[in-house]
Structure formats: C-alpha cells, structure tokens
Amino acid sequence: MSRPHDMGGRYGDGPVVPEEEGTVFHADWHKRALAITLASAAHGAWNIDVSRHARERLAPMDYTRFSYYEKWMAGLADLLVEAKLVSREELAGQAPTLSPSADKRLKADAVPAVLAAGGPADRPSDIAPAFQPGDAVRTRRLAANALVDGGHTRLPRYAAGATGRVVRYHGTHILPDSSAHRLGDAAEPLYAVAFPASELWAHPEHPRDEVVLDLWQSYLAPA
C-alpha cells in the first residue's frame, strides 16, 4: 500500500551534504529538465497533483535509482503519452508530427506572467471546518487514498494513526487524493497539525521536539 516516495523517518540514507548558496543547477540538463517540465505543464493537460502522482508511481526500482530531475523527466514522458500530446512511437524515435495543441504552447514573452501568477490551491468548499487550533486530532490509521486503491495521498506513513493538535487553519484547499485522479477539486478544510516527536518515533531526540504536517480534514478524526 505504500510507495518509495513516502520516505519520512526511513533509516540508512547517510549524511546530508550541505552546499554553497550560489549553486542553482548542477548540470546543464537539469536546467532543461526543469524548463521543459514547466513549459509542458502550461498546456493545462494535468494539474500539480496528477504530476506528483506520475513521479510517485514510477516503478520502485526506477524511483530509487533515478536522480531528482530524472524522476521529473520520466513522470513527464509518461504524462505526455497519457495526455496524447506525444505518442509512444515518437518517444521511441519516430519522426514527430506537428501537434494540434502547438498554437497553445507557452511563448517566451508570456513566461514571466505565468510564473508570477502561480496556481493557488485554495477553493471555496461547502465543508465546514470541524476543528480549530488547540483541538486534539488523530490521523487515519492507514496512510492510504480512501477513493482509489494505490492512489495519491499526502498523509505520510510515519504520521498515520498518530495523535496531535491543530495549530493552524489554512482555509479550504483542493484535496490531492481526488485531484490527482481527475475526480474533481473536492476542496475541504486544511490544517497544520503538530505531533510530539515521541508520538511518531521510538527514540525521539528530545522530549519537546515536534513535527507539524499540513493535513486535510478527511485525514483526521477527533481525539
């Protein structure tokens, strides 16, 4: 029921290696990968949740061995074929034909406005907030998508079945569990919920440490 992207708390990854602030890209192809991904997304054939899920559902062996931008490229190639923007034959080397969507491509002069506009995730919702800051809540026992078997969710395994307290209300946001599968925005209340480290880990580093996650109302029950 889990996928390899859900790695919070995992053991065995070794040290974190700091780097200078001036380094933005480590290779020229990283820049191209980022730019191709953003320019392709501008066609509106998928949303951010669909694209995250495309990376997460890479075969576990691929997810693990691919570097960051390799995951982006693999997810993008899969999405382009699913959206019928590119064919399998074209990916395999057949001469590409002009796309009917060509006139909708992101033009250079439109880039600053598109990047500045962003893509806000808050939406109106009929679902009233059930919790307020200070309330004790418990997360779902299983970090699984309730709508789709093996589907996208933003509840990490390490925080499943845990008790915490609401520290902030963020308003109503698109539910990724629905949106990633093109089942609609299904916006609902979103909260920041703080969990004592001792609730999540067998050997917490410090008794006062906490981890805060942003969690949708349907992930939570009163505790």
Next chain:
Amino acid sequence: MPHDDPDHPHSLLPPDPALRVKALETILTRKGLIDPAALDVIIDTYENKIGPRNGAHVVARAWSDPAFKTALLEDATAVVSEMGYYGRQGEHMVAVENTADVHNMVVCTLCSCYPWPLLGIPPGWYKSDAYRARAVREPRAVLADFGVTLPEDTAVRVWDSTAEVRYLVIPERPAGSDGMDEAALMDLVTRDSMIGTGLALPVEGSAP
C-alpha cells in the same frame, strides 16, 4: 485507476539522463508543444532573477520593523505579495519565527516542496533522500551535518510541507546587529537559515 503501467512510456527514451532530456526537448520542439525561447526565459528566471535574496529581504525587514513582522506572521502571503514575491510554488506562504525557545526547520518528505518565489530552486541536499528521510526523525542530527548545535532547552519544530502551503523560517537576529540597516542585515541571512538548517551569520567582532 492509479495507472500502474508496467511498461512505462518513459522507458522508450534513451537511458542516459542528458540524452533523455535532449530527446524529449527535441520531440516537444518539433511537435510545436514547447518554444525553446520560453525555456531560456524560465531558466534565466530561476538562475538569475528569483533566489534566496528575496527571502533575505523579507527577513531583514522583519528584523527591522516590528509592525511588518507582526503582519508577516499573521498573513505572509499578503505581505510578501506586496513586496513582489508572489508566484509559482509560493501561493500560500506562512512565516515561522525562531526564538530561544523554538527552532523551526522545513522539509518535504513526500517530494521536495519549497518556497520558490522567496528562496529559488531548492538546493540538492533539500531534494536528497537523506534529508527527506531524516529531517523529521532526527532533526538535531541533520543540524549537526550543517555544523549547527542548538541549546539543550530549545525545542525543534519540523514542518513537513505536505500541502500547497510553503514555509519561510525567520532566523533569530544575530547579537551585535543593532543599528544595521536593511541591506547590511540581508547579508547576514543565509538560504539555509531560512530553511532552518542554518543560523543567520554572526556579526563580525560580536560574541555569538
């Protein structure tokens, strides 16, 4: 429904990453789906225009102006938008303040969510498995990898960016920085201090 296709289309591309990107760029360009000039503008934006100096500007102002800091902690999205720092991957901002009592640190365990308009493209380590796996379970050990040791009575609060909300850490203002103007204060604000894996730089000649 979850589209678990054992025959992923991406495997049709060349295996070498650089060649893979080149192949995809060529296909998309010849299909008319991307404009190479637009790619150059996107790269220039994140390589030269949008980066951690934006966040440093916000932090330096928060250190200098108490009313600004109050507004920032109340509604960071509105405040940074007014400074021109709204945009992709920074649509819903929250600022959290480090104090002697609590040290905040930001991670995205599920992918690599990061406040692009304020800090730019995330550094390699932020996207690494090691950081994503360890920051939530052993933040103090991760801080040690950055050469940072916190006082024993300071609590650590790790923010795992699981939604579209992006977090900016306001580091503690260094001792001896009284009277410094906004531009000088900005030079003390490192990228890592705004993620919470570092502290603001000490003022020269001042005891830490």
